[in-house]
Amino acid sequence: MSDLLLTNVRPMGGAATDILIRKGVISEIGPGLSAAGVAVEDGAGALVIPGLVDAHTHLDKTTWGMPWYGGRKGGVLQSLIDNERNERIPLGLDVHRQSMRHAVGLIASGTSHIRSHVDVDTDHGLTLLEGKVRTREALAGLIDIQIVAFPQSGLMVRPGTYELLDAALAAGADIVGGLDPSSMDRDPKGSLDAVFALAEKHGKPVDIHLHEPGELGAFTMEMILDRTAALGMQGLVGVSHAFHLAMVPEARISALMERIAALDVSIYSTGHPSANVPSLARMRAAGIRVGIGCDGIRDTWGPWGEPDMMHRARIVGMKNGFRRDDELELLLDTASGAGAASIGVPGRSVSVGAVADLTLLAGETLAHAVVLDEPRPLVVHGGKVAARAGKAVVEAP
Amino acid sequence: MSDLLLTNVRPMGGAATDILIRKGVISEIGPGLSAAGVAVEDGAGALVIPGLVDAHTHLDKTTWGMPWYGGRKGGVLQSLIDNERNERIPLGLDVHRQSMRHAVGLIASGTSHIRSHVDVDTDHGLTLLEGKVRTREALAGLIDIQIVAFPQSGLMVRPGTYELLDAALAAGADIVGGLDPSSMDRDPKGSLDAVFALAEKHGKPVDIHLHEPGELGAFTMEMILDRTAALGMQGLVGVSHAFHLAMVPEARISALMERIAALDVSIYSTGHPSANVPSLARMRAAGIRVGIGCDGIRDTWGPWGEPDMMHRARIVGMKNGFRRDDELELLLDTASGAGAASIGVPGRSVSVGAVADLTLLAGETLAHAVVLDEPRPLVVHGGKVAARAGKAVVEAP
Numbered sequence: 001m002s003d004l005l006l007t008n009v010r011p012m013g014g015a016a017t018d019i020l021i022r023k024g025v026i027s028e029i030g031p032g033l034s035a036a037g038v039a040v041e042d043g044a045g046a047l048v049i050p051g052l053v054d055a056h057t058h059l060d061k062t063t064w065g066m067p068w069y070g071g072r073k074g075g076v077l078q079s080l081i082d083n084e085r086n087e088r089i090p091l092g093l094d095v096h097r098q099s100m101r102h103a104v105g106l107i108a109s110g111t112s113h114i115r116s117h118v119d120v121d122t123d124h125g126l127t128l129l130e131g132k133v134r135t136r137e138a139l140a141g142l143i144d145i146q147i148v149a150f151p152q153s154g155l156m157v158r159p160g161t162y163e164l165l166d167a168a169l170a171a172g173a174d175i176v177g178g179l180d181p182s183s184m185d186r187d188p189k190g191s192l193d194a195v196f197a198l199a200e201k202h203g204k205p206v207d208i209h210l211h212e213p214g215e216l217g218a219f220t221m222e223m224i225l226d227r228t229a230a231l232g233m234q235g236l237v238g239v240s241h242a243f244h245l246a247m248v249p250e251a252r253i254s255a256l257m258e259r260i261a262a263l264d265v266s267i268y269s270t271g272h273p274s275a276n277v278p279s280l281a282r283m284r285a286a287g288i289r290v291g292i293g294c295d296g297i298r299d300t301w302g303p304w305g306e307p308d309m310m311h312r313a314r315i316v317g318m319k320n321g322f323r324r325d326d327e328l329e330l331l332l333d334t335a336s337g338a339g340a341a342s343i344g345v346p347g348r349s350v351s352v353g354a355v356a357d358l359t360l361l362a363g364e365t366l367a368h369a370v371v372l373d374e375p376r377p378l379v380v381h382g383g384k385v386a387a388r389a390g391k392a393v394v395e396a397p
Numbered sequence: 398m399s400d401l402l403l404t405n406v407r408p409m410g411g412a413a414t415d416i417l418i419r420k421g422v423i424s425e426i427g428p429g430l431s432a433a434g435v436a437v438e439d440g441a442g443a444l445v446i447p448g449l450v451d452a453h454t455h456l457d458k459t460t461w462g463m464p465w466y467g468g469r470k471g472g473v474l475q476s477l478i479d480n481e482r483n484e485r486i487p488l489g490l491d492v493h494r495q496s497m498r499h500a501v502g503l504i505a506s507g508t509s510h511i512r513s514h515v516d517v518d519t520d521h522g523l524t525l526l527e528g529k530v531r532t533r534e535a536l537a538g539l540i541d542i543q544i545v546a547f548p549q550s551g552l553m554v555r556p557g558t559y560e561l562l563d564a565a566l567a568a569g570a571d572i573v574g575g576l577d578p579s580s581m582d583r584d585p586k587g588s589l590d591a592v593f594a595l596a597e598k599h600g601k602p603v604d605i606h607l608h609e610p611g612e613l614g615a616f617t618m619e620m621i622l623d624r625t626a627a628l629g630m631q632g633l634v635g636v637s638h639a640f641h642l643a644m645v646p647e648a649r650i651s652a653l654m655e656r657i658a659a660l661d662v663s664i665y666s667t668g669h670p671s672a673n674v675p676s677l678a679r680m681r682a683a684g685i686r687v688g689i690g691c692d693g694i695r696d697t698w699g700p701w702g703e704p705d706m707m708h709r710a711r712i713v714g715m716k717n718g719f720r721r722d723d724e725l726e727l728l729l730d731t732a733s734g735a736g737a738a739s740i741g742v743p744g745r746s747v748s749v750g751a752v753a754d755l756t757l758l759a760g761e762t763l764a765h766a767v768v769l770d771e772p773r774p775l776v777v778h779g780g781k782v783a784a785r786a787g788k789a790v791v792e793a794p
Binding site for chain 1: 712768
C-alpha cells in the first residue's frame with residue numbers, strides 16, 4: 001500500500017493543505033483533496049518536510065538498549081579503535097540486533113535514509129557486514145540504508161583488509177570506505193589508489209573519513225580531489241568530517257571549497273562538539289553538497305548521542321553558532337532534502353512528482369521545529385507510514 | 398514540612414538504602430529506616446545526588462512558552478545586546494512571568510540553586526530586577542535564586558549605569574556583575590575599579606562575564622586577580638566564560654589557573670558550543686572551584702537550550718570531549734555539589750548533616766544517568782518535595 005492522503009499538513013511551514021500520494025509519489029498538493037479507497041492520515045496542522053537523512057553513522061557500533069558499558073577509554077584515535085575491536089565479542093555486541101535498534105530509532109524519529117559505515121577488519125572479516133545487511137533487508141520499505149565498507153582498523157597497515165573490502169563490495173556493501181590515508185594508513189598514495197581501484201572495479205562510490213588536521217588534511221583532500229578528477233568520479237565521492245576545512249588559513253579554505261564544489265564532492269559533517277568542524281553555511285554557500293549525521297551513538301567510543309537526526313541537527317546548529325531563522329532553515333534542509341542529495345538521492349522535496357519520503361514535525365515554523373524536542377507526529381517512507389507519534393511501525397529486537 | 402523519609406535510593410550510585418531527613422537536613426542514612434509520622438517517598442531504586450546547580454543563567458531573557466520569536470540577529474556581541482534591549486518591550490517579555498517559566502522548568506528537572514544575572518541598564522532601570530525578585534520570593538523554599546546585577550549594555554560606556562547597579566544592590570541583588578571590562582567597556586581599570594568599589598560598599602561578591610579572547614582576556618583576568626588579592630576577596634569572586642583560558646599558550650594557561658585557584662576565584666562555564674572554552678578537567682585538577690550553567694534559553698540572542706541542567710551537562714561534556722565514566726562523574730559533580738560550592742553554597746552532598754537538597758536520577762550508574770534523557774523521578778529542596786516525575790509542585794504562569 002503506497003497510496004496515502006495526508007490532510008491538514010503545512011509543507012515547509014506554509015499554509016495548511018492536503019497531499020495525495022499515489023504509488024509512493026506525491027501526485028497532488030492542495031486543500032480539500034479526497035481520493036476514494038485511499039487511506040487518510042490527519043496531519044493536524046503539523047509541518048511536513050522531506051524525510052530526514054543521516055548521512056554519516058555507524059549502525060554496527062551502538063550499545064543502545066544494552067547494559068551500561070563502563071569501559072570507555074580516552075587517548076588517541078588508535079586506542080579508541082583498538083578498544084572497540086577488542087571489546088566487540090566480549091561485550092556481546094550483536095550487529096544485527098544493535099543495528100536494528102539504532103535504525104528503528106531513526107525511523108521513529110523521521111529518518112528516511114541512512115548512510116552507515118560498517119567495520120571491515122581482519123579480526124571480524126565480513127561478519128559485521130552480514131549483520132547489517134540483514135537489518136537493511138528487515139527494514140526495507142521503511143528506511144533506505146546505504147552501507148559503506150569501512151576499514152576502521154586501517155587498510156595499508158593491516159594486510160588482508162583490501163581483499164576483505166573487495167569481498168564486502170561483492171557481498172552487499174554499496175560504497176567503498178577509507179580512513180585517514182596519511183595519519184592512519186601512513187601511505188596516502190597507496191591507500192587512496194587502493195580505495196579508488198576498488199571503486200573502479202565495483203563501479204561504486206567512495207566515502208572517506210578524513211579527521212586529519214590542518215595542512216595534513218588539506219594535502220590528503222587534494223589527493224582525493226586529484227583522483228576524483230582523473231577518474232571522472234564527479235558526484236561519486238564523499239569526504240566525512242574534513243576538520244582541516246576549519247583549520248587552514250582562510251584563503252586556502254576558500255580555494256579548497258571551490259575545488260570541492262567544482263568536482264561535486266560531498267562533505268559529511270557530524271558537528272563534532274570537541275573538534276574543529278567546517279562551516280556549514282560556508283560549504284553550502286560554496287555550492288558543496290553537504291549532509292550531516294549522528295555518527296556513533298552510545299558506542300564503545302563515547303557515551304553521547306540519540307538515534308534522532310533532529311537531536312543531531314541541534315548539535316550541528318549550536319556548533320555552527322546558528323541563531324537566525326534562515327540559519328535554522330538551512331540546517332533543516334541539510335538534515336533532509338539537501339542531505340539526501342549529498343548521498344546520491346536527489347529530488348527529495350514536498351512537491352508534486354517527488355518520492356513521498358515525508359516527515360511531520362511539531363512547531364509553528366521550520367525554525368521553531370528545529371529546536372522543539374518533541375516526537376514526530378508521522379513518518380512516511382515511499383508513501384507508506386513508517387512511524388506514528390514517535391513510534392516506528394516495527395519493533396526492534 | 399521538612400521531615401521526609403526517602404526509601405530505596407542509591408546515594409551517588411551506590412547500594413540501595415534509605416535517607417531520613419529531619420528539619421531539612423539529612424539525619425540518617427541506612428537500610429530499613431522508619432520514622433513515625435514522617436512522610437515517605439519511595440525512590441524505587443533511583444540514584445540520588447545533591448541538587449543540580451545552574452551557576453550561570455539569565456532568567457530575565459527567555460521567550461520560553463511565548464510564540465516563536467523570529468527576529469534573532471547575527472553579527473557581533475554588540476548587535477545581539479542592542480537587539481535584545483530594543484526588543485524586550487515590543488515583544489512583551491514580562492520578566493516575572495518568563496523567569497517563573499524558566500525557574501519552574503529548572504525545579505522540575507532537579508535544580509536546587511540558580512545564579513542568575515539580571516540586566517540593569519539605563520533603558521529599563523531596575524524593572525527587570527523587580528520582576529525577578531518577585532520570582533525569587535514566589536519560589537522560596539523550592540529553589541534558591543542568587544541574583545547578579547548585570548550591566549549587560551555596558552557600565553563605563555553607559556553613564557548612569559553605576560548608579561543603577563548601586564541601587565540594584567540595595568534593592569535585592571546579591572552579587573555585583575560586570576561585562577568585558579576591556580572589549581566592551583573600553584576601560585578595564587575604570588570598569589573593574591567601579592565593580593569592586595560596589596562590592597566593597599555593599600559587602601557583596603563579584604561575578605564578571607569575560608568573553609574577551611586570547612591575551613586580551615588574560616590581561617583582564619590578571620587585573621581581576623590583582624583586585625581580588627588587594628581587597629582580600631578570596632572566595633568571593635567569580636568569572637564567567639573565561640574563553641581566554643582555552644586560547645593562550647599552554648604554559649600561560651597553567652600559570653593563570655594556578656593563580657585563579659590560589660585566590661579561590663570561581664570559574665563558570667556554559668560549554669559554549671561555538672566558542673573556545675576552558676577545559677573542565679584541567680580547571681578541576683588545578684583546584685579551581687567550577688560551576689556550569691545553562692546560560693540563555695531560547696532568548697532573543699539564540700534559539701537553543703532547555704531549562705534543564707542535565708541537558709546542559711551533556712553539552713558541556715560533549716564540548717570537553719568526555720568519554721570515560723570518571724569524566725562523566727566529574728561532570729555530574731560539577732553540575733551539582735561542586736557547582737554549589739562554586740557559587741558559595743558549600744557542603745551539598747548525600748551525607749549525614751548535609752542540607753537535604755537532593756535530586757533523584759534514572760540510570761544504572763552515575764555515568765549512565767548523565768546521558769539518559771529521562772524525567773527526574775523526585776526533587777527535594779531543604780527536605781521538601783519540589784518536583785515529582787519531571788513535574789514541579791508549582792505551576793508557572
